[in-house]
Amino acid sequence: MYSSYYLFKYLVCFYIFCIQVLIQSVSSLNLTNAFLHHKCLASQGKYNPGSAYEENLNYVMNHISTYHFRDGFRHTSHGEAPNTVNIVFQCRGDSYGSNCGSCYATAVAGFRKKCQRNKGGVIWYDQCFLKVSTINSPPTKMDYENTFPMHNPNNINGDTQLFNQKIKDFLYDLALKADKPKADGSGLLYYAAGEKMLGKNKVYAMVQCTLDIFHCKVCLEWSIKELSKCCKGNKGARVFGTSCNVRYELYPFVRT
Known part of the structure; x- marks a missing residue:
């Protein structure tokens, strides 16, 4: 009985130790969707509730969420001017699949909270970033402003x-x-x-x-x-x- 008690105590301590090591390992690799920075693009204006822009924004965000994020990237536009919504989303090169999908959901919620009713904005996390804009930039143009x-x-x-x-x-x-x-x-x-x-x-x-x-x-x-x-x-x-x-x-x- 005496030895069983200490065996049980040892197993509990070992289990706690393993959990701590796992947490430290995840933390050191930054595998969480930790928020880093955001920037609301105020120059692109704001949209009204129930507007065509909001409908297009909701459509694109929901549409992207149906992907499996196998390559960790989406660049999608929807709607006609002046209510065109352009979204660029990318995960870190080691965060594809379900990890990427999780970061996308976090980024969408973060954008809606931090840039409420803004037509454009950028939000960065450890494993991904999301850019929403009214402008669909060509691939030959580098974005040196939003850094x-x-x-x-x-x-x-x-x-x-x-x-x-x-x-x-x-x-x-x-x-x-x-x-x-x-x-x-x-x-x-x-x-x-x-x-x-x-x-x-x-x-x-x-x-x-x-x-x-x-x-x-x-x-x-x-x-x-x-x-x-x-x-x-x-x-x-x-x-x-x-x-x-x-x-x-x-x-x-x-x-x-």
């Missing part, structure tokens, strides 16, 4: 200038990989992730473009330059946009 940087407030120890240069070189290498054709010839990869030892630091990084732009490498190179302006020597940093994004950390944050 924002984030960085870890802590800096690395050592030569920050050398670290910054190595980070840039690493991200440029990933940009070249993302701009290469797929093995099946169906298009470009538009996503690359990797890890590398930079001195004493092991760095994890990823780059990604939306699947409909023509100049992925150009967009990524611009984002890498913006990253070097805002974030020097930081332990982690990223630049998000609606055409492409780049990120690096000193811990793993994407699924393999």
Whole structure:
């Protein structure tokens, strides 16, 4: 009886330990749909309840939700001007299928809450972004306006200038990989992730473009330059946009 009690206690403690490890693992990989930033496009105006624009918006949002998000991307337009609704949605390169669908539902709810009655707006989460607009931009046009940087407030120890240069070189290498054709010839990869030892630091990084732009490498190179302006020597940093994004950390944050 005595030994059974301690065996039970041991199993309970082991179970709690496993749960804690699982939570820490999920947290370190940022696998939750954590909110990052939003921007309401006030210049595009607002719509009235029951208007044609609201009907088109609801139709497009519901229509996209029926997809299985196998490639993690949707660019859809619906309606005639001046009530045309254009939506661009993309998940992080490692978050397809049900994970992507979950982030889409979160993004739609977040957009409706944070940009109430706005015809246009952008909302970013750890695993996806959603852009709603009255304007259907051609794939040759990069969106350099709707971007924002984030960085870890802590800096690395050592030569920050050398670290910054190595980070840039690493991200440029990933940009070249993302701009290469797929093995099946169906298009470009538009996503690359990797890890590398930079001195004493092991760095994890990823780059990604939306699947409909023509100049992925150009967009990524611009984002890498913006990253070097805002974030020097930081332990982690990223630049998000609606055409492409780049990120690096000193811990793993994407699924393999």
